[in-house]
Amino acid sequence: MKRIFHRRWHGIRRAAGIGTMCLLGLTTLSTSLQAEETLNLHETASDLLSFQLTNARNEASLRSETLAPASVQQFAHQQAMSLGSFEPSSQGWKEAELDFSPLGPGTHSWLVNAHIEGKFIGYMIITANRSGLLQLSEYGQGEQNPYNLSLLHQSLKRHNLNLEELSREVEIHLQYASPLLAYWKVEQSGAAAIYIDATNGDTLPNGVVKALEHDLREEQTRSSMLPVSVQLHSKIAESSTASSFSANPIHLQPVFDPADNLSWITSKAVPATGLQPLIQQWKKHQHIVFSADDRNVLYGGPLPVSGYQVWQKNNTSEEMEYVAIGGHSSVRRFVPLDTLIEDGHFYTFKP
Template sequence: MKRILQRMTLVVSSFIISCSMTNVPPLYASAQLTAQQYMNIPAAVEQLAQDTLSKLSLELEFSSFANAELLIMPLGPGTHGYIVHILQSAEPVGYLIITATGSSGYAVTEYGTGSTPLFSSLLYPKDMTSSTDMHDSRFMKYNGTLAYWQVTDHDGHSIHIDASNGDQLPDFVSYASSPITISKSLEGIQPEDQPGKLELASIPFNPSSNLLWLVSDALMIHNAAGLMKQLDRHERLVFSAHKQNMWYSGPLAITGYHSWNIKQSDEALIFARTGTSSAQIRYIPIDKLLGCGSFYVPAQHNEE
């Protein structure tokens, strides 16, 4: 049974599930995933993941996705989604988040590159005295742009850990309302959609390394066109939701965008590129940002 479980852990690009015990990634060796979880992953989810990777890998930004292996894990209860870790030589190089849509289909609602993707075991605090399996879907939560683990300490108190950086979150994350986005319905990448323009405006940076943007005027950006116009000028931006920044893992460094052409729509789907280092670059739908905060031009200096 153990060998069967390990064989089911990785889904290779040819859809042949065939990995031996020696191919199980060390970073995931502690995951107590059941064979039943993997048998319940819909074929449509696997197909969408493979289709999306084949399209992304044509860009230099995502070249490490070519011929990659996939580890697909269910997200927490009520999420109706999956986290897909993209692996090369058993090491992570990126991720996808796939979510069920209202039309009984699936869509890629976030993706990214780097060696420490969302829910990476490298981000889980080493000093946590919990026997919780970090890859158990019961403890993996995803709300808007915030990914986190919810675990329990020895006293029965809930602890919330940001799955993008390993920081402990305030307790109110479990009951406070997340920001309401302008999206009227769930939008994401589906198999018939095609990638469009990829604009890399700047290298990753840390908005907290120079806080002069806090005393500057916010840019008048109210729609996708306005944001893309700024980034097309190779201008990096900071997005801040101020008091609600916790829901975004802090103020975000916006360093570019990626557009997708939607088959049955005249409007493109735009993902904002964000991240403070190349170890984790996230592409999130800009509709999750517009109307939820403000954009600023950070001070230019030699922080890099």
């Protein structure tokens, strides 16, 4: 049985185009069944993998359009066009194939992996806000991506679990919690769930994540919104304004470990209301650390601020500012600067 299972597992990896260092669109049966559009995967999932980790890129059994509403796909392609607007090469975001995996249940978020001829070039996470509008919660360039299969494998080993030998009594879910927590939820029969940060492989405090999930359920119960699938289709016109943005070139800074020099802890927070104060600190050759204080566990932080990218609305002065966090011991993630300003502070130190 063990050898048969291994052949099936490696076959799925090959069909999915999954190397040892990246995960392209994996999602569980239970997550898929609670996606924003109805799926019929009962027989497919049991055929693919005995512990219910199903592969969204196996086009013979699952198609991307079953894993995200058409409006989400349209929005994702618009974002890809915007991201590709700064690229000097002929191959990039504009030519990429996009794969969708729902992150949930109940979060109304989707992981979008981009690749060209099997080569991973980046990812996006798209979320519907409380008004039903779609937004680009985060994205990444290059081969780094959250929900990395290698990170999951290493983290499970620390819990004495082998990814390739898990039984039917273990379910693995891709989850996302506001504002920026990407994580795996590992459920075992007769044991407490394990929560794993999908950006660095760290085990998350059980109580903190359970509280987040409880708050999400409470919010869903109180909410009088229309079903989000209806909201999404009714908001396409408003969300599609993203197509009028062009992404300017990326500006990267050296990555570092905030733990190597703790002088930032005693420094005053940079009074940042926008990107310019941070740029001024970089001009002074300062390193910048983002810290969400008691909420650092939700970011895997404190984290180095390792770059930025500005999106410019065509023919206007309107801008969207994204800042890169991580990149040393975690995935480099471009996230809205406004989100970070609302949730934490920036500190500096001279390297």
